[in-house]
Amino acid sequence: MSQTKLWGGRFTQPTDKFVEEFTASIAFDKRLFAYDIQGSKAHAEMLGRQGIIAIAEAQQIIAGLDGIRQDIEAGKIEFTVELEDIHMNIESRLIERIGAVGGKLHTGRSRNDQVAVDIRLYLRDESDSILGFLAALEAALIRQAEQNLDVIMPGYTHLQTAQPILYSHHMLAYREMISRDISRLQDLRARFNFMPLGAGALAGTTFPIDREWVAAQLGFDGVTRNSLDSVSDRDFAIEFCSFAAILMMHLSRLAEELILWSSADFNFMELSDAFCTGSSIMPQKKNPDVPELVRGKTGRVYGNLMAMLTLMKSLPLAYNKDMQEDKEPLFDSIDTVKGSLKIFADMITLMKVKADNMRIAAARGFSTATDVADYCVRKGLPFRQAHEVVGKTVRYCVETGKDIPSLSLEEFRAFSPLIDADIYAFVTLEASVNARKATGGTAREAVERELKRLQG
């Protein structure tokens, strides 16, 4: 089917077939159809209210757009590359459907401000649904913490045993990251929720439009203030891709830990079968595919951010066709983040902690050495000397195959006469954890205070 170009007037020769395909965006921007129609309806109604077109014409256009929307949803409309993008596919359907009056819709508007409003409406909707997924993940992390409040695990630095911590404290560390991701998304959403229609191609429009009315109609917080900026700005899409990259970085760290913890060597937890697969050759294998894939998908989301930044770099004002390339990276980041968040919330809800194994590991690696040093400091030794005393104690333990809590008082005192029998009360895992009571510490009471604050 050969379609007449909406911009054909100036041209004497038809577009080369391959050029047509190469320049078209319909294959991917068709997902904007509902937002394109939403924006067009508000624009048409405003044109009628302002007397720029007749009210009856506006009504015809709106009814036509509603019909097109229903047809698209019912799968009755086939988009074509001849019509390049979603905007022209819908507009030309409209003209087909309601006749020449459909051609009045584009009065006082350009595809440049049209696409700018479409992406904002779309991204606003997607941001709201992502905020819902983030809240579900946050809740799942809090539930894990509540359900395993007392479980002690080794805390690591350099992936070497450092100090015992509560598993609940570890889960709440991720909660903190996710809550910052939430605030980043809310923040950028508030920054982009302004209405660009009215910028026209770049300079504004000669018609007496009412931008504020359209903005209110479409749920924007106001109108954009400069027509050139309105059609040139893709900061908000870059900000979204940056939010998505940071979020995926967080998820990839949690993914990595779940992969390590569910290995036979750590054996700290069991992921639900639903999130793992077997090996076609090794019958014993249960592979943590879901966290592995989320870890892997982090790469493409980083790539999308880089693609966006590079795409926009050095572009002269105002619109450039380059900017059509903003959509695929943005869409891909949205899809990837949504899928990853959804699957993570479910996986975290269903994972089972092996508390005994975590505890055994926490007791290894002289994890209470700092507690012995702190004990000596309380007895008057400067911290640097205490560090030296405990360093020697640990070396003795390594050489003799003992661990700190099993040393006799005599053995302890060989390193410092300041050490008394009360040392044993300081070197249990519970004592070590619970001594860290200040806000943000791993003591049970500090973690409980945090949980209470989060529930309140």
Ligand code: ARG
């Ligand atoms: N498909 C185009 C895009 O996504 C719409 C805007 C086209 N504007 C233009 N002047 N060619 O960027």
